[in-house]
Amino acid sequence: MAVKLDGKKLSQKIAVQLQQDVEKLKFLGVTPKLAVVLVGDDPASQVYVRNKRRMAQKIGIETSDLTLPAATSEAELLQTIAKLNQDSTVHGILVQLPLPPQINEETIIQAINPLKDVDGFHPYNMGKLFMGDPYAIPCTPNGIMQLLSEYRISLTGKKVVIVGRSKIVGRPLAALMINHNATVTVAHSYTKNLFELTRRADILVAAVGRAEMFTQTAIKSGAVVVDVGINRNDAGKLVGDVDQMKVADVASYLTPVPGGVGPMTIAMLMKQTVKFAERSVKGIGND
């Protein structure tokens, strides 16, 4: 049976550390503040907003949630971002993706001050990441790396297959894992013979968004399996991209859904916000 990579447990441990960092900041007169902009009502984004609010409260981070109607124009959203960029009490800005079709995602991401870009999606931050010198690391990839590290799973020399090439998960994770000396292959909807490829992976990351599409036939015996997917199955239950029951028999380590990558994403979002707040105070923080 695979060992569970317990993201919920690790995220709680990180929250305790962050609580202390926030206390220090408050002593110096600074309260870390994260602004989250949600346009419309994407279901995965709503789960994110809810869980994020809960953890921020626990740590002592102030959050301001701006929910705009699905019909919001690009110009209106740009105005909202400009205000947040100018507001010196706001340390982190997150615009939830996907955005409605009338809004160009690239235009919006580029409008966020890269120094407040907690997601790390701005081309400046993506560029820094790909050059091996990140300023802000995207939260889901960062959470996966922290979780592997916690369980002493090394990336050096490992064959990694990432299924999915989105800007939220697949692309930045590939960059991070290259930076950590893994040999990385990124698969997507045009990949041929997908399971032949995934069966060769020492570490498989599933980030597709299709309920339980990976079964034991997709996995090498003893592989580490990271399930990023958040889907509803036919019964309305929250499930990942991996058939957990079947894969647990062949994998060495496996992230559960829920309780794996999701809580780590939120913990990394909190950590990045605190880091940005620390950088705004002279003399504390690492860089």
Ligand SMILES: NC(=O)C1=CN([C@@H]2O[C@H](COP(=O)(O)OP(=O)(O)OC[C@H]3O[C@@H](n4cnc5c(N)ncnc54)[C@H](OP(=O)(O)O)[C@@H]3O)[C@@H](O)[C@H]2O)C=CC1
């Ligand atoms: N746990 C967490 O913290 C997070 C979870 N998620 C979840 O992870 C999943 C993926 O999210 P996200 O990256 O935003 O999704 P996107 O929809 O942006 O990307 C999905 C990727 O999967 C690829 N793909 C689709 N179908 C197949 C297929 N049959 N075979 C191989 N590849 C395929 C697509 O290929 P192509 O590029 O060719 O279209 C694309 O690259 C979702 O379930 C989402 O809810 C997302 C973010 C955080």
Ligand SMILES: Nc1nc(=O)c2c([nH]1)NC[C@@H]1CN(c3ccc(C(=O)N[C@@H](CCC(=O)O)C(=O)O)cc3)C=[N+]21
């Ligand atoms: N700009 C942007 N950045 C993102 O990082 C981003 C985004 N937009 N849009 C939506 C996706 C999705 N996402 C999730 C994060 C945490 C959980 C999460 O908390 N999951 C819990 C769910 C527990 C539950 O409530 O049942 C778990 O897996 O245990 C889910 C989904 C971040 N995303």
Ligand SMILES: [Mg+2]
């Ligand atoms: Mg769009």
